[in-house]
Amino acid sequence: MSTVPLIRGYEVVIGLETHAQLSTRSKIFSGASTQFGAEPNTQACPVDLALPGTLPVMNRGAVERAIRFGLAVGAKVAPQSIFARKNYFYPDLPKGYQISQYEIPVVQGGKVGFFVGDHRKTVNLTRAHLEEDAGKSLHEDYHGQTGIDLNRAGTPLLEIVSEPEMRSSAEAVEYAKALHALVVWLGICDGNMQEGSFRCDANVSVRRPGQPYGTRREIKNLNSFRFLQQAIDYEVQWQIEQIEDGLPIVQATVLFNPDTGETRSMRTKEDAHDYRYFPDPDLPPLVIDPAWVEQVKAAMPELPSTMAERFQQEDGLPAYDATMMTQSLAMARFYEAARDASGQPKLVANWLMGEVSRRLNTEGGSIEASPVAAGTLAALIGRIVDGTVSNNGARQVFDALWGGDTDVDAVIEAKGLKQMNDEGALAAIVDQVLAANAKSVDEYRAGKDKAFNALVGQVMKASKGKANPAQAGELLKKKLG
Structure with missing residues (x-):
């Protein structure tokens, strides 16, 4: 039986083309700056505009970043690849063509793994190729006219193309998040979606199960994960x-309007032959020596997938937890610091996936913005493990820590959250509860397990929440025989 989700009897087919702006200081074929936010048209040099007499020169740093990505996704790094001219007319494309790669890209194949809920999914990549960005058309504040800013013209991009293997907007979003995390982890892209450093085009079609692929429409320039999901669902x-x-x-090529939540057709979609690709006569083939690939490989950071496997093997984390702990390098470093300080890997992972992530998501921040340091979280977990504070009490302590307190023990003392661990005092409370709740005692002895939970609740109430629930349960069972 098929596990592919259907919508009104139709199967959804999605492939993503993702543009990651490479983190070089200069453009892909010129020395012009890639710095964001400059005054319009102040960072477009004659090479970017293909003025007569100028010639493009390949940026070695852009190639190195492409190699790094290829190695990370297990792809083939082509020993020789070709740059081509993609010909089309648009106001913000000053050359009348875009330098890209078509028949022989620098990165071929590869795969990206991610979780959708607790289900692991792997999407194969078709390719990743180097290309230059176009300029930008500005339609606002120009009194009915369009302004052209060519600062982005020539900015280095790595276009990452997936196979059409995603079957829901949720899968597409999780794939995009995993890809985003990877390029940031590798240091090849800053991942700033608001500035256009990472943006997706979604190719979407529908079909009846078992039928050939339907006609696809491409949703262009989606620069947030929320918009990606909304656009696909509407389409x-x-x-x-x-x-x-x-x-x-x-x-067709379509645009998504975030204000209306709708897509609208921009133009009929071109096929590859419409762009009249041909090898760029000004650029020789890109030759990558195997020794260079090995050099890049030796300098690579530990990959998220490798680190996640290590967390599973050494720390005993489930696969899902390990993946969540490696969703960013900062998260992994935070986890490792708290784990080392507390000696409790699973509890650290639970708190990071639970209370910490919940707070960060509410406030729109990342782990770097956490006001609770790794050592402080480890100290709180230590107080849970040694029985000083209950799980409920620990959440109250965490609230205070998030608000600016830094001393775990001081918060526990000030809020009166220290658990009662004196067995004699607790035994006296248990005796009182048993004497006052004869009906629950009889029900428990008659086989009703819920009655036991009620008795534990009465002990917690009588102790004003300070009893250790586990210890109270043990004492109750002992006295109930």
Whole structure:
């Protein structure tokens, strides 16, 4: 039986083309700056504009970053690849063509793994190729006219193309998040989606199960994970309604409007032959010596997947937990510091996936913004393990730590959250509870397990929440025989 989710009887087919701006200081074929936020048209040099007499020169740093990515995803790094001219006319493309790669890209194949809920998914990559970015058309504040800013023209991009193997917007989002985390981890892209450093084009189609692929439409320039999901969900419903109404799906490039939550057609979609690709006569083939690949490999950081396997083997974390602990390098370093200080890897992972992530998500921050340091979280976990504070009390302590307190023991003392671990005092409370709740005692002895939980609750109430629940349960069972 198929596990592929269906929407109104249709299977969704999604492939993503992701543009990651490479973290070089200069452009891919010129020495012009890539710094974001400069005044319009102050960072476009004659090479970027292909003025007569200028020639492009390959940026070695951009190639090195492409090699790093290829190694990270287990792809083939082509020993020789070709740059081509992709010809089309658009106001912000000053050359009338874009230098890209077509037939022989620098990175070939590879795969990206991620979790959707607790289900692990792997998506194969078709390719990743180097290319230059175009300029930017500005439509606001120009009194009905369009302004052209060519600062981005020539900015180095790595376009990462997946196979059409995703079957829901949720899968597409988790794939994009995993890819985003990887390029940031590798240091090849800053991942700033607001500045356009990482953006996705989604190719979406629908079909009846078992049928050939349907006609796809490409949603361009999605620069947030939320917009990616909304755009795909709307497009899927639109395509299904078109088909159900007996109307054809026309291959097209579409834009997503975040204000309306709708996609709209921008132009009919071109095929590769429409771009009249041909090898760029100004650029020789890109030759990558195997020794260079080995040099880059030797300097690579430990990959998230490798680190996650280490956390599973050495710390005993489940696969999902280990993946969550390696969703960013900062998260991994925080986890390792708290684990080393507390000696409790699973509890650290639980708190990071639970209370810490919940707070960060609410405030829109990353682990670097956590006001609770790794050592402080480790100290709190230590107080849970030694029985000083209950899990409920620990959450109250965490609230205070998040608010700016830094001394775990001082917070426990000030809030009166220290658990009662005196067995004699606790035994006296248990005796009182048993004497006052004869009905629950009889029900428990008659085989009703819920009655036992009620008795534990009464002990916690009588102790004003200071009893150790585990210790109270043991004493109750002992006295109940």
